[in-house]
Amino acid sequence: MQFDTQSLWLYIYFPSLQLDLIQKQYTGITEHDFAHTSELRAKKNAPQAIYQSSSNQLIQINNAAKVKGIKCGMGLAKASLLYGDLQIFEYKRSLEENALEQIAQQLYIVTSDIVLAHPNGLILRAQNMLNLYGGLAGYWRVIEYCLIKTNYRFIASAAYSVHAAKLIALHSKQHFITKDRSKIQHILDKCSLAYSDIEPKDLQKLARVGMHTVKDLRRIPSAEVAGRVNRYSMNTINELLGLAPSKVKFYQPPSSFHETIELLYEIENTEKLRPILTHTLRNLAQFLCIRNARTLQIKIDFLQRDAPCLSLTFNSALPIYTHLDWIEIISLKLESVTLIAPIYGLSLHCEKHETTQASNDDLFAQRSSQIAGLSLISRLMSKLGESKVQGLSYAQDFRPERANQLVPFTSNTKKVTGVGFNHDQPGILLTSPEVLTQQVSIIKGPERINTGWWDAQAIIRDYYIGQSQNGQRLWIYKTPNDQWYLHGFFT
Amino acid sequence: MIILCFYTVQFELHMNPILHELARKQWVWSATSAKQQKQKKCISTGFTELDKALNAGFPNAGMIHVQTITGCGELDLFINILKQQNVQNEQSGNNKFWVFVSPPGVPNAEYLLAQHIDINNLLVIHKTTTEEALWSAEQCAKSGACIGVFLWQKRLSQLQVRKLELSAQHGQSYCIWFTDSKVKQANLPLSLSISMTRHKNDIAIQINKQRVGWTQQSITLHRPFNCHTSIKRNKQAHRAAKIINLTQQSLN
Known part of the structure; x- marks a missing residue:
């Protein structure tokens, strides 16, 4: 979709998405698992880094690692010389992409037009939201609150083109939220082109003629620049300078729920899965709640070490959505499951859901026992198995x-x-x-x-x-x- | 948990904290409360003699122990009583379940339909282990979504009975435990315990224990076979009786 050059955009940059994701898992677990609390807390506060093997660089580090003198862009050898016990995780783009999508899902509740800029950025079209929230300040407050809740570090900036907003976000170390064109222009002028989407080859060519920042670009007519760079880079430059409209594809929230979690330690006892399942089911409940939906069936795949994935389907006789209802059914069924190998991850899928029927029934009559009956049947079926809970049928036959x-x-x-x-x-x-x-x-x-x-x-x-x-x-x-x-x- | 019977004046009961506590748990009752029981919510069995022996009828919820061999008309008796209870529920469209836990066979749909029971509200839990059976009986009784839970088990421990009794009280439903074991377990925390035997057209009911009230002399209910189809006992039946005797003699 194309937009005019007058729209205000927000770019949200997540500098350490994967690292924050790991930190988040620690906090998620320590809330429930008191047996491991102290051990996990120590692990959480240890120096950690994300390592990208393709470039042989550390690309994300936490504060504890920073204290030890480790910096982003360092090689593995240098980092381990500085601090031997540095915890290293390999960079996984897919993890970041998933996390990004989840953030987008959360933001979708408060803002309409979201663009995923994989792997670590989100673009929001602020222009059409300003009236709703009574100005940029109000809008930003809502977005910021929503982002802080997700526990990811982020830097946001506003500008009148997608590329400009991105450049400012990557360039500056703090939020830059303003509607003032002159202020935006002022900071944009200082930004280095290295952060932009211009191809590295073209960046070199521009550097050779002394063009390092946006200000340098603005000084010469675009026709002259066009002769030096290829078409793709030229489009980027035009958008950056506000000469051409942005072309983006908006995010559409998925119609079914999927979530995959990798565990920090392997679990051999089904009882210990409960806190993790509760956490995931809470997300499912939120997903369904927003859509005013309930579901009859969910599927959970338990990824087992050195054994095929254990796939279990959980059914409810009554459409439900709250995590408490689901955890009850799941734990009953899990009681009869024996794990052949430790579990290192799980994924939850909910393909189908139905819209909740509004009911205006009497609060105390009828339905309550109907619901109690159906939830009783779900409970019995999940514990005993469907073959042991049966009904009776009658056919017109003499036999x-x-x-x-x-x-x-x-x-x-x-x-x-x-x-x-x-x-x-x-x-x-x-x-x-x-x-x-x-x-x-x-x-x-x-x-x-x-x-x-x-x-x-x-x-x-x-x-x-x-x-x-x-x-x-x-x-x-x-x-x-x-x-x-x-x-x-x-x- | 032995039921103690004290002929004691009411105020003494309140003075003594231990007695008061026991009375609160309904483990102790005074002779006057047996009379009061009549005014309480009781469910009439439909038989005057039985009602009289039970101080007005069945308790309104709880666990009932029925000691009998299969086929004495025990299920029929309870279904008829509980059915009347359920009329109100059905009128308001409130469908409650009839639950059969590990029955000695399959409940007969035709019999139940003839009794005007909607078989969609029937739940059969079978092929389970004892623990599973008791767990499901407990869940059903507790849920408040069942009229009655019929449970077939040989023996239950005091703890198991207590659990079922509490869940039936909680769900305001009945848990009816049928057993053919002749062993008398006197100290089970039950609401009611009866034994049933049949001799020809008479059913003898002995009340072994009730929560507030005395054990009673055996009561006889006249329950002849009610033939609903037009073909009644006839010559052929006599002939068949002869044949059956003959075949069995030859078997012996």
Whole structure:
């Protein structure tokens, strides 16, 4: 999409996304896992760095590492000479991209037009939000609050073009939020071109003719610059100088929820997964809450060390969204799961969700027990497995085995209506008829059932109701060759 | 947890802190409270004699222990009583579940439909271990979404019974425990414990224990077989009886 050169843009730069992500996991865990608190806190405060192997440089370092004299851009050898116990994590672009998307998701609640500038930047179109929030100051306050909550370090700047905003954000070490064109121009003039999207080859060419900053660029007509650089770099320069509109593609929030977490230490006990799952489920709850949705099913993949990934699906009979409801179902099911290998990560997926139906029912009547019933069934099914919790179905058939069948329980079955049920039937049927071994006196009978000749499961039986010596009322039958069987009890 | 029976004046009960505590837990009752029980919410069984013996009827929630062999009409009795309770719920569209935990067979849909029970509200929990069965019975009784939980178990410990009793009280439902074991467990913390035996058309009910009230002499209910279909006991039945005797004699 193209925009005029009059729009105000915000660029948010996250200088140490991956490192902050690791720090965040420590804080997330120490909140719940008291057994490891002191150990983890020590680890959290140790010097850490992110290392990019392609350039053989440290690209993100924490404050503790800075104190030891380690700087960004150092090689691995130099850094380890300065401090031997430096914790090093390899740079993973995908992690940063995921984190960025999550930040965008959070920001989407308060602002409309977001552009992902992978791997570590976000662009917000502020212009159309200014009226809503009553000016830039109000808008920025909301955005800042939202970003601080995410616990990532960030630097933001405002300018009248995407590239200019980016350049200022990367150049300056603090937030630069203003609408004043002259102020923006003033700081932009000082920015070095090295941070811009101009291709390195063209940067060299420009440097050779003494153009290092934006101010240098502005001094000569753009036609002259155009002769020196390629088309892509020229577009960047034009946008930077506010001569051409920005072309961007806005972020669209996903329709399904996916989250992957890598654990800091391996977990062998399902009980210990609970705090981590709670954390993830809280994000899911927020995701669903914003969409006014609930879900019936979630899937969790447990990544196991040296073993295939364990995929579990959790179902609820009632659409729910809160993490407390889900954790209850999940922990019941996990009780019966034994892990064959330690878990080093997990990912949660929720593909389908449905919009919550607004209900204007009476607060105390009906629905409460309906909901209690459905949540009871979810609880039973997740603990015992679906095969052990069953309902009953009735079919119009004379054969008792056919008429009466156990089926998986579903909450939305049709009500069986009809008249003329046989009232003289026992309350409990045996799963398979047994040979009659006791003396029985007959109360009623026979009732002949001769049916099923059409589907090769024919039965010819004479049913009697009998009473045994010790007072049991039994449902018994006789086959054509005078064999007696017990089929049920009149309980 | 032994029920102590004290003929004691009311004020003494309040003076003694231990007695007061026991009374609060309903482990001690005074003879006067047996009379008061009648005014409390009780569920009529539909049989005058039985109601009289039970001081007005079943307690309004809790665990009922039924000692009987399968096939004496025990389920029928309870379904008929609980069904009346459920009429109000059904009228307001409030569907509560009937739960069968580890029954000795499969509940018969046709029988239940004839009893006007919606089989969609039926839950069968089977093929479980004892722990699982008890856990599910407890969950169901506690949830408040069930009219009654029918539980078939041979023996239960005091702790297990206590758990079920509390959850049934909590969910204001019944947990009805059927057992064919003849061993008498006197000190179980139950709301009610009865034994049922059938002789021909009569069901004898012995009240082994009730929360407030005395154990009673056995009561006899006349429950003849009610034939609903038109074919009644006839000659063929007699003939069949002869055949069955003959076959069994030959078996012996």
